[in-house]
Amino acid sequence: MALLWIPLLTLFGALVPVFTTRHGRRACTLATLVAPLLALGLVLAQAPAVLDGEVITFTLPWMPLLGLDLALRIDGLTLLFALLILGIGSLILYYAGHYLAADEDDGRFLAYMMLFMTAMIGIAMADNLLLLWLFWELTSITSFLLIGFWGHRSDARRGARMALVVTGAGGLALLAGLLLIGEAVGSFAMGEVLAAGDAIRASSHYPLILALVLFGAFTKSAQFPFHFWLPHAMAAPTPVSAFLHSATMVKAGVFLMARLTPALGDSQLWAISLSLVGLATMLYAAWFALLERDLKGILAFSTVSHLGLITLLLGLGSPLAIVAAVFHIFNHATFKAALFMSVGIIDHETGTRDIDRLGALWSMMPITGTMVILAGSAMAGFPPFNGFLSKEMLFEQSLVNNVLGALSALIPLLVMLAATLSVAYSLRLIWSLFFAAPKLTREQKAQPPLKAHDPARGMLAPGLFLAAMSLAVGLFPMTLAAPLVNAASLAVQGDTSPLLALSLWHGLNLPLAMSLVAVIAGGLVLRQQRRLADIAALFPARDASRVFEAAVLRVIKAALWLTMRLENGSLQRYQALLVLTALAMVGVGLANLETLTGERGLQPLDGMLVLGAALMTFGAIGSALSHRWRLVSLLMLSVVGLTVSLTFVRFSAPDLAMTQLSVEVVTMILLILALFFLPQRPPLLVSRRRILRDLVLATALGGVVAMLNYALLTRETISIADYFLRESVPGGGGTNVVNVILVDFRGFDTLGEITVLTLAGLATFKLLNRMKLFMPAGNLEGIRWSRHRYPMILAVVAQILLPLALLVSVYIFLRGHNQPGGGFIAGLITAVALILQYMARGHDWTRERLPLSYPVVAVSGLAIAVATGLASWLFGYPFLTSAFGHFHLPLIGEFELASAMLFDLGVYLAVVGATLMILINLGRVTTLHRPRLEER
Amino acid sequence: MLDTALMISLALIVLALAMNVYRLAIGPDIPDRLLALDTMYVNSIALIVLLGLWLNTKTYFEAAILIAMLGFVSTMAICRYLLRGDIIE
Amino acid sequence: MEALFSLVIGVLTASGIYLLLRGRTFPVIVGLALLSYAVNLFLFSTGGLNTHAAAVIGDSITPADPLPQALVLTAIVIGFAMTAFVVILAIRARSELGSDHVDGQQGEAGDSR
Amino acid sequence: MSQHLMILPILVPLIGALVLLLPTRAGDPAQRRLSVGLCVAQLLVGGWLFAQAAGGELIFYALGNWQAPFGIVLMLDRLSALMLLLTAVLALGCVMFACAGDDTRGSHFHGLFQLQLVGLNGAFLTGDLFNLFVFFEILLLASYALLMHGGGKERVGAGLHYVILNLAGSALFLVALGVLYGATGTLNMADMARRLGAMTGDQTALVTAGALLLVVVFSLKAALLPLYFWLPRTYSAAPAPVAALFAIMTKVGLYAILRVQSLIFVDTPAAEAITTWLWWSGLATIALAGIGVLAARDLRPLIAYLVLVSVGTLLAGKSLGSTEAVTALLYYLPHTTLVCGALYLIAELIGQQRGKAGTRLVRARRLHQRQLLGGLFLVSAVAVAGLPPLAGALGKLLMMQAAEGVARLWFWPLLLLAGLCALIALSRAGSVFFWASYKGEVAAGRVSRAQLAGVLWLLATAPLLVGFSGPLSSYTLATAEQLADPATKITRLFGEEAMPATSLALGREEETP
């Protein structure tokens, strides 16, 4: 349980600064420090056991399906990292409290730092690969926030994004790798994975796993060629750099490699890739560190270089090399953090980080100077600093390796070269900052000379502590570092780790000589630094970051191009695609059809059918061909509509025929209304090829649909129809089975249908709101509108028809259950009769006489239907259960009442309301606009 | 006899419909086409009634009523459109 | 007869699709209407093509399958609702976009040719 | 009463909508209260149903007391319960957000919103294919109307495309229904399944054609590759609460595919073809939508593409076929739906405070509430990009784990690259919105309490889904298992002798009052 508290403490710690920021900077910093220090205490409490070689674990099942557990562990490696993260982290938090400018949002900053710390601690402690990945990605996100903390600066934004993208991409690759590992092992638990090294290496995916995992690790650790994000990340506030690039973020990659060494290591591939990448990174970065002018840039490149060194050591893979690697992780963290902090101080005090502008600072800021000298010497690998120890070990290991076969001999030489460069840039840092005179350009000379002094103690203390630490470790390695390092390397390489003696003096041996050579050569190189820089300037630097940014930009551009090409905003294309897809899919189905004509015999033709077919074909093709003569097209459409209803008559569907007819009329009116507002004869704009394409598509889909239909028509099926025919009278109380289905068997569909209708009414209402309209002054031929506003004869006929139509609709409604008819058709008849009034007499006149709110009519219709359905609950039956009965009244005789009729009444009202809502609203819009037109 | 008469009548109506369609197709003006369409509506009443006679049923009779009652509404609408532009003022 | 029926449905569908692929809103609407006729007939025909077989008990000896008829009725109504909506949307689009092109971009300029 | 509980997700919003549609003045607080109350009620009902379904029990509700396959039967299994609950959660957030003032920009917002929920809930509950069509139409028409809420050029233009395409889709839907009814003679899904089982030869070929056509229609709704081009523009144009609700619209298509394929076309040749289609077009959708994410120059289309990525992921995942895959996608689904919804709301908030620049990815004035919005954006971006620690990452992990063999070769890289694209695009967007601002006056407008409540409600689900990932994933596992076992549904509905020949006799047993 204590283990769980460590990340939890830091997580909750992230909240502390948010709430304490209003109490002042100092209080906030101190309060924030509580959590990591407590966590550190918890870690230290576990330390003795861990140092004895124990592995402490804690598991809480989280998502067993995924193999993800909330599993934490502390072993040597974790201990090392936890101490670095929490220890150095606390120091940096303290430092940050002094570093930030007074007006900056320290609460947010510290919160981000704490979040990041949580993520890091999580990586170090994860006892489950997936959990590790979760935290891994979290570090990417939080580092994005930290690097971009000064988001108003464009370099900060760029740096942050680059870091996120590169490490995020690495993280995604890592995920793939980890999943593959998990599959090879059968578990994501760290213990099992680490123990299953052989299984993984034997897996056929091993190279892939390795590539993916290493990609993740290399991007995180800024290994060549993914190093470029790190220098750009220097746009962050210095405490961030100090934390991220000394002890944490970049170390995560190294940590991962170290952590997975038992699982993935011990293979040729591993050794070669690690050592080659490590070497290349080490050299490349060291060279750039020497040329860099920005102080933080120098440190960034040196970080990269040192990470390369560690990678190389891990690649060499021998027990001692691993010890060296672990030791160097520790060493690098201490001196690099100190260096970053001092650079931060210099930046803070002088306002610049340009190494050429700075110089001779010793007299002004001696304490800072001391700090830099101590830490810088450690970085250069001077005795008696800790850097020296690990470097000696590296030299030693480089001499005994044989990873590269015949080329292995090159390694010591290259390592020495790197060491030389490292000495050179370390010395450059110390020398040019504190002792040499600034190399100023003319304009810079014109500016007043820099004035600086050592900052407050709070800002100095953490750095000094760390610098002193690196000296102390160098002096007393056995006491201060050996147990930890041993425990850590034990964790890295299983139980074969030799207990190592660390000491400053190894005697006169080859590594010592190599060190000496490196120091001397380093000095020489430094003297030639100017010249080297000039030489380097001859070759225009192809900065990888530029390449990367250009690549991202190009990808985005390409993406934009492609997207615009695909989504050209043309509905015609989208529809063509829909048609094409449908065609392809149905084609697949039809391709399996053996014979088109099924077993059912064909019925004979007669003249009426031929006529009907001819009419429909004529209408359909006619309206397609005349689509530019819109009114004609509409008339043709009307022919189709009429013929469809005749077809329904012919094939025994009277209800459908009636519905179709009345819907036809209403649709017609609607379309004519539309015609008024749309251009009547638009130009032909499309190409012949487009027309041909459309024709082909249309014909193909038409053909396919016809084939489907034909195949269906000629086949027998047993449908559920018989049931309806049988149950209609006893169960539904009506002889018109279609109507009984509509209001009873499938009344729910009908409820949905009238909902749709009502919705359509409301939706059109919405659309017509505040609509501006185009209104022609004359018709197609250029003739002004007639002045006969309301033709008299029409008005009289409308007047006569209204009561008759109402009577008919009542009749149709009442007979619906037993004979063709029903609420729907009745509703449409009523609606049409009313619309005729509107047409004959105009909106205002009719409105005055019919003060009904159509939405209310429609909604109440729907409400009646629902209420009818609900009523069945009272009797304990499901929604919409119908009831009917035959009653006998004297004088009137027998008659039938059914709840379905009430439902049908709802349908009727909804239809009337919705239809009128749609048409009248549209009509009303024109009424509002018409007067303007009349004026002229 | 009745059957023959029915068939003759049907044939005549079918021919009438065909002629309507022809007029609808050739125009030349919108009112001509409209007239043709309206005549089609009226003729189809006859068609439905004859079908009813043929099948000896009155099930489809209401469809004929509907055509008689509503068919002219769309013709009116188009007339109004041609005369006044918008059909509901 | 079946073949003729299918053929007509095919022609209706094809005309509808052709119109649907036009660039102006009005033909598209007409195309949708045609398509819905085709679809309704299609759906209707799944109950078989029967003459003198109205699904009214006592009216015909072998009534047709009433279910497709009920479905088509629902489909007609829904189709009407949708047509109504799209018609008014087209008007609105012309009012907002200044053109009756479905993509709204061709503008009135296209009309003057 | 409890036996009627199942139909409440349809009736509650329907009745509520009827009340809401009565004329009142816009922005009536009573109306808002009612609307929120209705959503809460649906949430409660959804929760109750979820709890019931979690036990593995299948519940049927025969409307009008007509037994299947003759009447319409609602069916509640784990999948529909999950979708119902998800809808209710999403809807509540959207409504709360809308109450801040979006609802007054046009008429009838709340009523239409509830009707949209009627459509959604109905589609999730119904066990009848034609009824599914009806509910699709309800939800579509409501969505058209909601899309137009507030009007404006962009909306109308986008709406026209959306509407016309969907109308064409509806026509195809009917054709497919016709084919299926014509070939099987029934509309009830379970009944259809059982009749298909006894079918041979040419009839199956017809059914395959119908099934594939059906899937084309659902793919249009779900926005799969050749059919998704309408989505970015439409979703970007929609008013924020509506766009947020639309996050579930694509999932309706997915649901329908899932339902149809797992219940009806289980072992038919159609199933195979559907799988192939879903696989390739799902993958292509991921790829192109990922590219679209990169290309987006405005936050709203960006989110739309993210929705598409999730659609592609889900459907490609679906076609992996295994129970694990279905488990994974069902786990991923709620998360991505809710987060995309939240993201639309946040985009609206950002747009509000950036003045003219809106949500375009250009420098603009500083946001008034940068901290708040930045925080919200960060959380939602992390969630939607599938980064830890939120459920998106877990969902994606599950999906990846479910891919096996060769499938993995396509699925993994695409999924990961799409994630990377999202990462790049979202980090760009975030840095533009919250870091790269002009100095000078701060844009006006504050996030109202209702808006914040809506966003937080949706966003809060992200950590919750992580926290309860264990139980949830075991629920989705159970769901997947239930889906993989259509036979139980059929026997539960029709009794033991589930052979097609006897089916016609079944109807005799029930009685009507």
Add this chain to the structure above:
Amino acid sequence: MKPLGRFLPTPTLSLVLLVVWLLMARSVAPGQLLLGAFLAVGIPLLTRRFWDPLPPVRHPIKLAWFVLVVLYDIVKANLQVSLLILTPRREPHPGFVEYPLEVKEPLTITLLANTITMTPGTVSTNIRLDRSSLLIHVLDMREEQALVQEIRERYERPLKEIFEC
């Protein structure tokens, strides 16, 4: 008539409705009668506001006679027109005639116009805005004045008598 006026504002219409109802219902069962009566009373009440005040029928017998005359004319007219159509060699002489109206009520004008349309080779085409005259298209015009006279005598006068005075 007066007390009935409230419930039966237009008895003629009500009667027509009742008859139509019984026609449709195809039965004179008491139930249908009752229902028909209810509707015959209810629908006019509902639609009363849509009716411009109509002139009452003053001479029902004349109306019946008029109807018979018109029916006869229709048949006659049709035979004539059919003959005209079926014998294409005979060229008809079409023409427009302006017919000055004497009747002023909308209903009577409408009835007149309709009658003209239905009968011998004439179609009413337009009515002046001030209702002063009617434009008639004649299919085969011999004598303009005779036609006007015929219409006046045969149709307009009876109509005027029936409705207007």
Add this chain to the structure above:
Amino acid sequence: MTFYVIAEGVIAFLLVAGGIFAFTGSLGMLQFKDFFMRLHGPTKGTTLGIGCVLIASMLYFTITQRELHVQELLITLFLFITAPVTGHMLAKTGLHMHLRFLTSTRGSVPEFRDEDVGQSRVARPAKARHPWRSRQRRRRP
């Protein structure tokens, strides 16, 4: 028995007559030279034709089913109400739209036209195809 024969004869006659009337109505529509003449066919011939068929139907059902079938009267009623109105409105429209008529037509119409339309045309025909544009153009001065 003879009753039935006679009835059958009457019905058959009515059917054929109806068919012929309807046919001539449509034929007239096809044949005549100008719109106004074409109008005469359908308004009269077809209407009467349908009337005949309806009467035939009425008789047939009344006789075969031995009960009074007079529903057809309803259709006739509607038809007689609507058909002349259609004819009138169509003629009005034709007049309004300046449809050409035979040069031999006697009488004149311009006066009516002027009253109906006001001015003769809105604009030049070429422009008038796009009334929305022409309208905007005119607004400018």
